[in-house]
Amino acid sequence: MKKLGILIGILLLSLATFAMDATDFEKNLTVHKLKNGLTFLIYERHEAPVVSFHTYVNAGSVNERVGITGISHMLEHMAFKGTTTVGAKDLKKEKELMDKIDAKYLKLYDLKDHNGDKAEIANLQKEIKTLQEQAEAAANIGEFDQVISRNGSPDLNAFTTSDATQYHYSLPSNKVELFCFLESERFYHPVFRQFYKERNVVAEERRMRTESNPTGKLIEQFQLMSFTYHPYHVPTIGAMSDIQHYTRAKVANYFKKYYNPRTMTIAIVGDVNPKTLIPMLDEYFGRIPAGDVPDPIVTVEPKQTVQRRLILHENSQPIYLIGWHRPAETSKDNAVFDAISGIIGSGRSSRLYKKLVKEKKVAAYVGSFNGYPGTKYPNLFMVFAVPSANHSNVDVEEVINDEVEKLKTTPVTDEELQKVKTQAKAELVYAMDNNMGIAQMLANYYVKRGDWKVLFNDVDAIENVTAADIQRVAKEYLQKTNSNVGELLPKEQKSEKE
């Protein structure tokens, strides 16, 4: 027992004295911009002979419109299908066959939409199947991902969000040129092989994530409700009917408009030497013609004047979501929202967890986050709660509302503010431990915030947040009339609001 006394003596609150430094970081960073507008962020990290690549395309579901919802995500799938050199065998023949398939599909869509003759539909489907087989025989299906896999990549993948479409993989560091070849080809002259089959895969993805998953359904409905005019309204997976009407031409048009060196940024992190890497980047990626920057989105979500609520009855226990409209990530109040989220909804010491989970035991879990469904445009600050077994959404809603009110009326404590500041510094240190994580952060900050240095400036911005800032922002944004509520309830349980 002797050592315990001594330890208690040193268990005093302490502040982080260490922080990542932008100047140290900069020593290993090279920003290289090609003439066509494509930007590379190269960060040297020679811990191991490996390198990670992260391609950020500044287009996501926010750039979609009715009729082609989900097309950014569909295009992400198609970006694994190869190019005119990778995956090609008899390209001319393949292209002819693909054109024929497109024509048949247009007809098929038309017949299906207009209650067409069943025999005709069946016949058409049979013809399509034959053409597809021929097209596949004229190609080397799967070559693109096979070559990356074969060369040892453990993490080839991509993801689409409202703001962007992002592609990534890692390779042993002697294979950097393979990346240059494949990634430049991929976005220079892609071939959308097996288009209509991949469309079915995307439909299955929608069935899995959204239609057959109660929480997925809730989130989709919540997004649709929360944004009325701004295209953050569009769920990334897209409407089933739109998916079932995709054509290769629609995706090609979208690609042409939104994918070019000026919408793309590539971060390369790991065991690389910029001196040898840059000539390679120039050679391979310099081939891609400069395109136009797409027109900006001018629509602004109208100020919300009444609370909106949706109640979804499913085979599920209750879930509660609430989201308040807030400004974009570039706003001066961004750091204040980060501080608010840290204080009320991050970790076991946060206000909401203490109240809802520990004290009142009305929730099994509660948390908060900023940036739903994206961060580029004005978005939502979200709180979500999982009510405990004997409680429902009513019980958690009351406490959440109380805690939000308290932010307006009473200044937060110095300890709480200090905690979020320390965490911001430490989290940046923790985030520097792997190539892929660094690559993703660099690309995101560079595109969304205009400068990778903001990664460090954000920590300073939080450092400057005051208790008065939090009160001001809470009063301005965290109003009932500015909020959206989503409730998931068991089929047999009524909400008080019904």
Add this chain to the structure above:
Amino acid sequence: MKRISIFLVALMLTAVSFAQVKDYHKIKYPTPKAPQIVKPFQFKLKNGLTILLLEDHELPIVSGRILFHTGSVADPAGKTGLAALVGDTMRTAGNTLMGGDQMDDYLESMAASVESFAGDTSAGVSFRCLKENADKVMGLFQATIETPVFAEKQVNVSKEQVKSAIMRRNDNPQGIAGREFSRRVYGLHSPLSAMEELATVKAITIQDLKTFHGKWYVPDNAVLAVWGDLNRKEMEKKLTELFRDWKPATVKLPTLDIHSEKPGVYFVHRDGVTQSNVIIGHLGQLRNNPDFPAMAIFSRLLGGGFESRLMKTVRRDMGLSYSPHGGIGTNWDYPGAFAIRINTKLGSTAKVIEVAKGIVSDIQKNGVTDEELNLSRDAYINSFVFQFDSLDKIIRRALTYKFYDYPENFTETLFNGLKKVTRDDIKRVANKYVHPDKALIMVVGDESKFDKPLSEFGPVTTVDVTIPKPEIKEAAVTATQATLKEGSDILRKAIDKLDPKHKLDKVKIWQIKAKTLVQQGEQKMELNTTTSIRYPDSIASEMTTPMGAVHMIVTPEKAVMVMGPNSRPLPSAQADSLKKRITTSLPMLAKLARGEKNVANLTKTGDFQGQTAYFVLVPLGEKKDTYIISKKDFSILGTTGKEVDQTGSVITTSSTWKDFHEYDGILFPTSMKQTAGKVKADITVESVIINPENGDQLFN
């Protein structure tokens, strides 16, 4: 100057000498660099604790992790969930150094973490912090491991979270499929299949937590690893001091009982979904199997990546599923499961089962191609460097090998093995370790939309995933011949007072119309209800709410709910609660009261709302309610009882009966106040119709 200019020219030459290729096969790669393979430093304390250390000075972070051979397989009977609760509350419910809540504040204020966790055969504690806080955090790490106090306050919070998880375990169909498949692969009687239930979690006491911790969390049952920005020698000294007083003891996990359930189809019905979750498989292997390299390549080719047969066929060529995958599953200390997992639209459920089976049997019969083998082998071998790309990965793996007693060069041996795998090996392991004819097929979905009946694939067992409610424990009441006679006489008099002409005996159907005001907390709802009962076994209830009418019908043949044009099966919990209303209705009470047996027990005579009353315990169906009967005039004043609610909690129910009116010679209480837990209902009866004409139609 000269030297510099030559250098510049050389540099320019390298720059211009680069030229792109038109075909990636022609790329000339520099020689790959070998990964730096470092070995952690290992030592052992006198009390038996094995410790691994590794310096990593890239970032100012220190991390640690200790593992123990214990977990849910060590849960005692009737207390399933104990290991998991220990794994949770070791950290959250505090230790002799600091309370749990205080620790939350303290650790988060310095962005550090100490976390405890438990799985099925392993459990442990981990920490991570900035170097400058390492001493303080490691003090708490040690106290969490050695001297947790399991404070009741935080244990109760964890129990609530566990209860919530139990209630939510059927929310996601994918989760249901995985869980129920695994339980059948290991056998329903295996400790690997035991599930925590509301009752088993409730049964766990603070003493249980302490006893479990004391038994299993001992130094010679553990391996500790600490790594990061530290000095190896200093850390060795520090840890030796920190864990010096920890007392050793010998423990060993029991051998696991694993007996798979019989092959066939296991089905869980789920409505409101557009997709089925399908899993096909059986018991798998241990990772120390000498065939592990061949199994790894077989699994990769069957369903482990974009180049696998499942991905190529089911996803890429047929477009039937987003992420079909599968392989021979392995674990460190007990067999994994061979499994193929596919989500697909309801209408292709049978199709994917057929396709998956076809893919397996094709590999068994024809093996794989040279191209497939080479691709998969190259992919593995070229990814070797990623096994060693961070010191964090290296020490975590070393900890795992040490903990499960695997050779420390297990990774290197595996990769050497992978290089030697042949096509014959693949075919051999496919036949030796995979048996589609003995597979269990788990399906979760809506069978009304399947392309073929599941019985095509073998005998179908329907799996009931209803979450069991805890049993109601009745307080022991003495019942003697005398109290039973007294109670039954009193009940008979009370019934005769309500029904002097024995009209209740002749009720075939009766219908009650009422207005009900339901109140829970501050929320209120007014309903118009019509409840019709056809004796002995049918009930129809119609509710008009502000949102529209809901019709619920329960007969021996069916249990449905109708809302507008939509009809769907009534959840069993609601059907049960409706059935209870048949057994507790007045005609049933009269039948029991006027029967030959004396079953109503007088439990006490006492005060009720200012008057003396008899308390008579009456068993009606599965429910036991106490009827409170006035001593003065034998009128029924109300009832009290206990019930299990929809979340599995035992709640108290009560009712008071007032304003008796006569309907067809029967006195009926027209004003009833009921409570069930936190829900209150004021019922005003508007009419009672006995044996209405065409009454049977109400139950169609």
